[in-house]
Amino acid sequence: MKLLFRGTCPKDPLGSDINEDRWAFDExxxxxxxxxxxxESFNSSVLAQILGDxxxxxxxxxxxxxxxxxxxxASQHDFAGxxxxxxxxxxRGSFSTLLGVQHIPGNKTVEVLAVGDSLAVLADSGRLVSSWPYSDPERFKDHPTLLATLPEHNAFISSSGFWTTHGKYFELGELExxxxxxxTDALGEWMLRQTQSNYDAVGRLLALTTEEELVALVVExxxxxxxxxxDSTLLIAAFDLEE
Structure with a gap:
């Protein structure tokens, strides 16, 4: 798996507010x-980076x-001070989504784990093939399940249906x-809604080459x-199907 693009646009591209989106990649x-x-939660960008890493x-x-x-x-915070x-x-806690992807070359599959409303989309030759955890943009109005620094909020992870609810396999074998x-969610909702309206949102994102182009698109x-x-973050990855 190769990372082709990474970029982000904060809520205010000219402001100084912290962008809470975080990502990690291990080729x-x-x-x-x-x-x-x-x-709205405490120092959530720190939790997001820890989860990603x-x-x-x-x-x-x-x-x-x-x-x-x-x-x-907890080790990164001095509560007493x-x-x-x-x-x-x-x-009151810190909360974050986790969209985790693992490429399994031998099976020509991608395993996707989605806790929350960050979105993974599988495209082939510029065409949307599948998406997870949502395919309907209206689902972004739902209150998502998040990982939290309050342990009682994470009990769902130990349930027998955790993977069924939050996991999906994308099959790559028949794709060109x-x-x-x-x-992340704002960009994901836009992509699904525009695709639903017959606008080539997938192609628009795949054509981006710089973070500046992403920022211009988001602002527009x-x-x-x-x-x-x-905060709107975009990552694009490609696969060597000969592996």
């Missing part, structure tokens, strides 16, 4: 992760895996020129009212 392991920290090294997500990530998160207001915010497009679509204002 040797064939793993990729995109995480979107919840803006951990996934690309070890994609077998279990409750113990998440607990280890939370230990890493915080003001009372920051302590209160910390105790597969591309994997990973996006926001101004036209076709895209929500939120």
């Amino acid at each position: 040797d392991r064939g793993t990729l992760a995109l995480c979107d920290g919840a803006s 951990k996934f690309v090294l070890d994609p077998a997500v279990t409750l113990g895996w998440v607990d280890n990530a939370l230990t890493d998160y 915080m003001s009372w207001s920051r302590q209160a915010s910390y105790e 020129s597969p591309r994997l497009i990973c996006v 679509e926001r101004r036209a009212g076709r895209m929500r204002i939120d």
